[in-house]
Amino acid sequence: MAQIVGRSPEWYAAYSGPDVSAAHLLCDRHDPDTTAFTFVDDELAVTAMSYGELAERSRRLATDLAARGVVAGQRVGVLMTKRPELVVSLVALARLGAVYVPLFTAFATAAIDMRMRASQARLVLTEPSQEDKLEGLDYLDVLSAGPEFDAAQTRPEPYRDDAALGGDGLLLQLFTSGTTGKPKGVPVPIRALASFQVYMEDSLDVRPDDIFWNAADPGWAYGLYYGVCGPLTTGLPNILYSGRFRPASTYEVMEACGVTNFAGAPTIYRELSKSGVEPHVRLRCASSAGEPLTADVSVWAQRALGTEVRDHYGQTELGMVICNQWAEPFKRPVKPDSMGREIAGYRADIVDGGIAIDVEGSPLLWFEGYVGAPDKTAERFSADGRWYLTGDTGRRDEDGDFYFTARDDDIILMAGYRIGPFDVESVLITHPDVVDVAVVGRPDPEGIRGEIAEAFVVLAPGREASDELTAELKDRVREGYSHHAYPRRVHYVDTLPKTPSGKLQRYLLRQGED
Structure with missing residues (x-):
């Protein structure tokens, strides 16, 4: 049985066993009276969704989706902003064993079409503001937020026969961001939730007394993994803000909700630091992921937010794996430009100048290959299969800290x-x-x-x-x-x-x- 620092083999078995249910891990095992998510609109109106409400709405939606022909293994696109129906859709699909395919709301029709055809999806769950992007995609059935969607969450009998696919069963299918070429399909198994929980607890140090806000968009890996799935896995709520990003509005949400633990992309911190807007908040933790973090941002954050910003490194194919972690006993002083060290459950090194993950030494590594792309998959692993090759170059110092240099082709x-x-x-x-x-x-x-x-x-x-x-x-x-x-x-x-x-x-x- 896998050994992961700070966790027992029994803990890991709960995510990787043959009878594991994603709906149980994400929703049903939590106290139904506790808050699953806090939703904030652009007027700063705040509403909370409990696990009990999430369970009820997702069970009824699962019954409706089953009547529409959704079955285990089927891909379903979700094109929604940060609204309650997005979370309900995720759990409802998990109950059926269907695979959630995120669609970023800034996508144009062509980007949506490419992902839906590549995943062989035939149904999209969406909202009125996004419906025009689906025009002309006649092969897709559409269920949009509104009266029909409301009825689907309230009228059918609750679904009771939740799929138990085991740890290797699929939960999500994402596509790489297209930074270096055509996006590739990344299947995410249920057992990946174990690695999401380790990151939430050890690297972000999200605690029960925190007000946590991961501002990343759930149309992409960091927002979906650690703004939706990670909070559901740990049972600790995230804020989902539906308004447009502006430095002033970001501070307003922090102040209105009392945020203590914040995570976002370097672009957010950079825009905040350059905006000239003075915040009236103090954070316990601030974390950054998605692109390397420049040192000037952390200097600014110490003054403006009362804390440093800790840089974290990962990929769509891995989740987060190398981090300047916040939680004890993993917390160490941050070195300039360092990404930190491997989180529990991963072992990394520099192989031929590139950052690589030791397959045998990383029990939380869940990526096994791209969908329908064996040649691209082969490029991600060393010839002997021992190393997952990130495609990013870097170095490691004498203390074991990693430093990002560039993509191989950069x-x-x-x-x-x-x-x-x-x-x-x-x-x-x-x-x-x-x-x-x-x-x-x-x-x-x-x-x-x-x-x-x-x-x-x-x-x-x-x-x-x-x-x-x-x-x-x-x-x-x-x-x-x-x-x-x-x-x-x-x-x-x-x-x-x-x-x-x-x-x-x-x-x-x-x-x-x-």
Whole structure:
């Protein structure tokens, strides 16, 4: 039986055994009177959903979905904002053994179509604000929030024959973000919930007396894993805010709800730090995931939020695996630019310059391959099968702390030097005129160095590009990082190409024309 620090073999068996029920793990084992989620709308009106309400609504919706032909193993798309029906849909599908496929609400029709066809889905659960994106996708049945959906949660007899698929049964199917190419299907088994719980408790240190808010969108891995599934697994509620992100509104939600433990993407922290809005909150914990965190953000957070921001590393295929953890006894002082160390249940190392996860030494590793893509799956594992290869380069210091350098295909090779774009970006973003930046390798026009570093810079409102500013930025890298790594060319742009979840698509900058 697997040994995981701080957990017994019996604990892990509850997630991995042959008769495990996802609906039991997510909902039914919890006190029906306790809060499952706190919903906050854009007017800051707050409503709570208890586990008892979630159980009742999901059982009745499961009966309705079964009558519509939904069966175990069937993929069902969910295209919803952060509303109660999204959570009810997840648990209802788990009762049937169907597979929840998240659809980000910023997707256009083509992105939805690609994911629904790739997953062979025939039903989408949605809401009125999203229905127009499904027009023309005639192969899909649609159930939209409103009178029909309300009736489906209240009128049918409660579903009682919950599927017990075991730990290897599928719960979710996500798609990679498309940072380096076409999105790939990632099947998530029920036993992955064990790793979600370890992260929630050890790395985020979410406690019963916390007011926890993971602001990430559940249309993507971090928000779905640790804003919906993780809270349900631990029985500790998350806030789901349906309003649009703005620095001021973020602070308003924190103040109105008394948030003590916050998690979000670096983009959120960066925008907060650059907004000029002064918060009136103090957090016990602040955590960041999705992209490397620059040191200036944590310096700002100490002053503005009363705490440092701890960086965490993971992937859609893994969940979070290497973290600057908050909980004792795993908590250690944070080193600048460090991602921390492996969380309990994983063993990692640097293999041929890349961050890799030891398959045999990682009992919580749940990824086994992409859906219908054996060649892409093979690229993720070493030839002997011992290592899962993240595709990210990095290093590890003498204390065992990991440092992210870049995606394998993001490394800039200039005159024999390997330049990690994140290192250069971390310096450029400290300039007061810069609000966002990306650095990529482009062919040297002189044909001498192989590649040169080029920076794409988004300026703060009211700031203008100039030769003097370009010189300042180059000098800042020379003086703050390395003389050889400064960007030979600086482009000023209005926006950077990113996925809907906010991840930078460097390959578009490398391929694009000036």
